[in-house]
Amino acid sequence: xxxxxxxxxxxxxxxxxxxxxxxxxxxxxxxxxxxxxxxxxxxxxxxxxxxxxxxxxxxxxxxxxxxxxxxxxxxxxxxxxxxxxxxxxxxxxxxxxxxxxxxxxxxxxxxxxxxxxxxxxxxxxxxxxxxxxxxxxxxxxxxxxxxxxxxxxxxxxxxxxxxxxxxxxxxxxxxxxxxxxxxxxxxxxxxxxxxxxxxxxxxxxxxxxxxxxxxxxxxxxxxxxxxxxxxxxxxxxxxxxxxxxxxxxxxxx
Numbered sequence: 001x002x003x004x005x006x007x008x009x010x011x012x013x014x015x016x017x018x019x020x021x022x023x024x025x026x027x028x029x030x031x032x033x034x035x036x037x038x039x040x041x042x043x044x045x046x047x048x049x050x051x052x053x054x055x056x057x058x059x060x061x062x063x064x065x066x067x068x069x070x071x072x073x074x075x076x077x078x079x080x081x082x083x084x085x086x087x088x089x090x091x092x093x094x095x096x097x098x099x100x101x102x103x104x105x106x107x108x109x110x111x112x113x114x115x116x117x118x119x120x121x122x123x124x125x126x127x128x129x130x131x132x133x134x135x136x137x138x139x140x141x142x143x144x145x146x147x148x149x150x151x152x153x154x155x156x157x158x159x160x161x162x163x164x165x166x167x168x169x170x171x172x173x174x175x176x177x178x179x180x181x182x183x184x185x186x187x188x189x190x191x192x193x194x195x196x197x198x199x200x201x202x203x204x205x206x207x208x209x210x211x212x213x214x215x216x217x218x219x220x221x222x223x224x225x226x227x228x229x230x231x232x233x234x235x236x237x238x239x240x241x242x243x244x245x246x247x248x249x250x251x252x253x
Contacts, residue, residue, distance in 0.1 A: 051086035057162030119146035119232035
């Protein structure tokens with residue numbers, strides 16, 4: 001072979017291989033692992049992620065490249081800016097109590113022993129908010145400390161809509177009080193942005209958070225998961241001073 005041709009091939013071959021590799025760079029994204037052994041019950045954060053303070057989602061500005069390799073930087077470096085109570089997130093006691101907020105009862109103070117452990121996924125009757133009567137009908141045994149409530153919100157795919165929908169299902173004040181008085185539940189998880197029904201937004205939250213014993217995880221992705229017992233693992237960011245923040249939650253069968 002001509003030495004010049006051989007030299008040219010040696011120069012071009014890496015470029016051809018790299019181009020082939022680039023065309024196959026498809027990032028894996030899973031919601032279910034190992035045929036149902038692990039379920040990711042966290043909604044992916046995108047520009048359309050819903051939040052209670054917007055009708056158009058969190059918007060494109062939630063993630064911005066401050067430094068970009070495309071623009072000549074040696075690395076990519078992003079800045080994140082999003083509402084604390086958007087997508088799948090956790091509430092700290094300071095969310096609805098000013099004295100707790102001032103005293104520092106933030107997401108960094110939440111008990112990981114409550115946020116991690118056996119959890120019961122239950123289906124709530126689809127035609128009602130979670131009232132005291134509904135709570136009683138669920139017959140949740142004593143000793144169960146973590147319960148995830150799947151409601152009509154999942155059927156309606158409300159968390160997949162960027163518009164905040166006030167018709168969502170949630171706890172009424174008497175439902176929250178019944179749970180607090182008659183069960184051992186310390187972790188309450190629901191499938192929309194608020195555990196409390198819109199007409200009970202303040203009152204139900206205040207019942208849950210008053211004693212700083214119950215942790216609220218909101219906006220869970222519970223579609224197509226069989227009801228029953230799982231190991232739940234929910235980890236919030238250690239955001240000092242924040243009354244809420246995004247959280248990553250998984251269920252392990």
